[in-house]
Amino acid sequence: MRDEVDELIEAWARERADLDLAPVAVFSRISRLAHHLDKARRASFTAHGIESWEFDVLAALRRAGDPYELSPGKLLRETLVTSGTMTNRVDRLVTRGLVERNPDPSDRRGVLVRLTPDGKDAVDGAFSALLTAERDLLAGLPEDDRTALAGLLRQLLAPFGG
Numbered sequence: 001m002r003d004e005v006d007e008l009i010e011a012w013a014r015e016r017a018d019l020d021l022a023p024v025a026v027f028s029r030i031s032r033l034a035h036h037l038d039k040a041r042r043a044s045f046t047a048h049g050i051e052s053w054e055f056d057v058l059a060a061l062r063r064a065g066d067p068y069e070l071s072p073g074k075l076l077r078e079t080l081v082t083s084g085t086m087t088n089r090v091d092r093l094v095t096r097g098l099v100e101r102n103p104d105p106s107d108r109r110g111v112l113v114r115l116t117p118d119g120k121d122a123v124d125g126a127f128s129a130l131l132t133a134e135r136d137l138l139a140g141l142p143e144d145d146r147t148a149l150a151g152l153l154r155q156l157l158a159p160f161g162g
Helices: 004-015 022-046 052-063 072-079 083-095 117-138 143-160
Strands: 099-104 107-115
Touching: 004 022, 022 052, 022 117, 052 072, 052 083, 052 099, 052 107, 052 117, 072 083, 072 107, 083 099, 107 117
Parallel strands: none
Antiparallel strands: 099 107
16 A cells, blocks of 8 residues: 655655665654544534634543542643643633632642533533544554554653653
């Protein structure tokens, strides 16, 4: 089975025979796959009325388990954004009724961000739709190959901290 990356590599090999093009075979395909995954993510989230950044915050709260709340600091670590960005995002999600801010009973100066029932419904629906789309992207690979690919990607990501 040939794809457009094979053609790209052949063209580069013809023009730059002095180069080892092995990385192109891997990373050009990862890049193309990332593009398709990004489209699937956007479609899944849009169908459930949320944006990608909203999903990231809502998903972090959902993964925290009942009562689906985290401190802003923990949300920062989960989503890898700056404090100012997180404040803005939480403000917007509060306005939309997807999260609420509550006083932290263990720290009278602190707050906890909690998923509302509407936020839980939105993130659950979007995540289910995303998993369906991701399964479709992987449909051409047998289960053993999926497992092997996940392991190889884990190894590739390890130097970056996952």
